[in-house]
Amino acid sequence: MSTCKRLLLVAHAPSPNLARLRDAVLEGARDSEIETVETVCKPPLQAGPDDVLAADAVILGTPENLGYMSGALKDFFDRTYYAVIDDKQGLPFAAYIRAGRDGTGTKRAIEGITTGLSWRPVQEPLILQGAFQDSFVDEVRELGQAMAAGLDAGIF
Template identity: 70%
Template sequence: MNKRLLIVAHAPSPNTLRLREAAERGARHPEIEGVEVVVKAPLEAGPEDVQACDAILLGTTENLGYMSGALKDFFDRSYYPVLEEKQGLPCALYIRAGHDGTGTRRAVEGIVTGLRWRWVQAPLLLRGEWQEAFVEQVEELGMAVAAGLEDSAI
């Protein structure tokens, strides 16, 4: 039976769209079999998507020192419907932060702690001016999460 990785990532700009695509590309690496990848924007994703997944990779921009409003909306709609059934859900996060990203990280970590999801990797902070290396880092994150899910290591 295939495992399902849900990628929920806010992509309001061409560069953040490249990051979401990189996460998907990494997760769909040809050597990773047995993992179905579902990619949704936060406003399109909901509790039913979380209920149907075996791991989740979140992506957000830093907005005024907080997560994107779209990701916050996803959490607002999904929190209570998934709270009991999805405890221990493996999760990972990347943040495209124009500044330092610590407020964004803290906010998401607080919600993830409340949900009792389980970090499989420390949040990836992509700080400061845009760098092409960000794309590769997010692709590696997507690959690592999917590979861990495939091996049931996460």
């Protein structure tokens, strides 16, 4: 039997729609077909270095706030960065951004920090742009499922 792997979801969800997105990621990641992955979800202000050190992959979720990631996600990186930089190089990650505008500033900020950490993106950040759409829920559910399935299959 395979060893259980851990997928960490760090998602800032201060609104009902952002909570829907977080919950959809979890639903996808916890698909019954995925047998060897435990998914842990923490808000950014509660997640820390120990959570990242225990993770085999990470999904980051944030709204775009004033053209940047949420302050809570930035705080997570501020508290975590130096504590994990040596031990988690190459950590597979994905991100979704709920952007009222274009999301490019948020994407650039996440890419800058994760590049500094030497984390490995498994796909381009998913930017959910404009007015909220129910299709966003399906997109992030698929993201969660793909990340967990990739871990389950040993792809990353």
